Amino acid sequence: MGYSVRPPRLAGGKANDTRILKSINVLAVLEVLRSASGLSRADIARATGLTPATVSSVVSILISAGIARETGLGESGGGRPPVLLEFNPDAFHIAGVDLGVSKVIAVVTNLEGQVVSRARLEIDAHAGPEAIVSRLLKATHTAFEAAGAVASRIAGIGLSVPGLIDAERGLSVFAPNIPGWANIHIVRRFRDEFGLPCWVENDARAMAIGEAMFGAARGYQNILCVNVGRGIGAGIIVSGEIYRGKQGGAGELGHMTVDPNGPMCPCGNHGCLEVMAAGPSIAAAAIRAVSTGASTRIRELAGGRIEGITAEVVSDAADQGDALAQGLIRESGRYLGIGIANAVNLLSPEIVVIGGGVARAGDILFDEVRSTVQKRAFTTMVNLPPIVPSDKGEDASSIGAAALVFEEMLAVGRITDLMRAGGTRADMNGP
Ligand SMILES: [Zn+2]
Known part of the structure; x- marks a missing residue:
């Protein structure tokens, strides 16, 4: 191979695969640093609400890792001029x-x-x-x-x-x-x-x-991210921490019952969200409609082959104004909205991001999801979270x-910091 691999080390830290709780402080400082360049440590303390001592220690980790760098001196407010900092996105x-x-x-x-x-x-x-x-x-x-x-x-x-x-x-x-x-x-x-x-x-x-970290939910602490493709799964972030549940079983939004009398899911339950709204169910409904001679361009867009009909084809047809295809996408959006409304009631996220192949259906899908969540979620009395598409595609x-x-890597950086400071925290050893 024409490249060599050598991992950069953070703050002399030992990179290993031990799962560690991530450092909210490091991420908070990083978020502020990423939002603007030419900030001083005092600016960061004000923006994050962290103490100047915490900010200094976090910044020193980031500087030794190359992730932050000093760019010069700012205006003096009377005393010593502050050192200005910037984020280096190409540190590694x-x-x-x-x-x-x-x-x-x-x-x-x-x-x-x-x-x-x-x-x-x-x-x-x-x-x-x-x-x-x-x-x-x-x-x-x-x-x-x-x-x-x-x-x-x-x-x-x-x-x-x-x-x-x-x-x-x-x-x-x-x-x-x-x-x-x-x-x-x-x-x-x-x-x-x-x-x-x-x-x-x-x-x-x-x-x-x-x-x-990089997308539509940047800057939020409570996030519901729904992946809708062949299956439906959710990633849940609570107070800045990814929520895995017992043995990593959390987030199975696709197997939430949305119709007790619905068709059987491969999991054995009836009327799971996944069998009502995921890609294969959209394709199956389209194939049923085409087979019964419904008026639609879906078959034509699938190259005339009924077995060529996929959720993507239905989505393309909907985009081109095909009424039947739009109805199928809206039907999927309605069930997705029911599932998300239930999740919103449980979690009260600040934002809901929807990604995966089916999310490419765009406004037709999202309008239906949003109006269903608005109708059904109790916490809309407080506030309705924005429901937005991922911009990263596949x-x-x-x-x-x-x-x-x-x-x-940032979590590893924090450990070395705590070790240097002589601090010990049980939760730093991971679950
Ligand atoms: Zn199921």
Whole structure:
């Protein structure tokens, strides 16, 4: 391979894959630094509400990591002129790899989530775990090669996989729709291949982390991120912390019952949100309508082949004004709205971000989701959270996986800080 890999070290910290609670303070300082350049430590203290001592210690971690740098002196307010700081988004780079049912995507980004290089490979979900892992590794190698000189400055790799994960052990435990995929030591495989620190996260949670750090939910502390594609999953951020639940089982919004008499879901329940609103249900409803001779351009857009009808085709037809297609997208949006209204009642998020293939349906879908949530969510009496699309398209989970690396590196930075200060905190050892 035409690149070498050597992880940058943060503040002399030891990069490892121990899951650690992220540092809200570090992220708060970072958020302010990213919002404007030429800020002093005192400006940051005012903006974050942190004490000057905390800001100084956080800034020193960020400076030693190269993430923040001093740019000169500001205006003196009478005493010593303040040292001005700026964020350095190219201090190091991060990589994210996303496993989907039909494709894998690997990206290399800077610390603003800007994609430097990208590789996308089709996969056959039935090819078996070993073949799929080698496609994941290949896509990553391709993205690293395309990154050129930047590849030597990649700090780590985040892995986004569907289904259940065991973050502690770096395992992809189970992925629905990928036959035979069980207990894959995905982190070990990547670490052995690339010699970099690696982390794994569920795809919807990776998307939520990416939206929080680099996307539509930036600056919010309470976030619901919904991934609507072949399945439906949610990433939940509460008070700035990703919420995983017991054994990582949180966020299964797709299996919330929205119609007790609805069709059976592969999970065994009836009327799950996923069977009412996800991509395959949109496609199946379109195929039923086309088969009964309904007036629509859907078949034509599918190249005349009924088996070519997918949710994307329905979405394209809806875009072109096809009334039947628009009705199907609205129907999906209505059920999605019911599910999101229930989640809003439970969580009271500040913002809801919707990503995934179905989210590409745009305003037709979002208008229906918004009006349904407005009608059904109790907390709209207080305030209705904005419901917005992800702007990252199909890269949302891979960019989110890269964001996971950044987040984990910052957490490692905080540990060394606490160790230097002689402080010990039980929660720093992870769950
Ligand atoms: Zn289900």
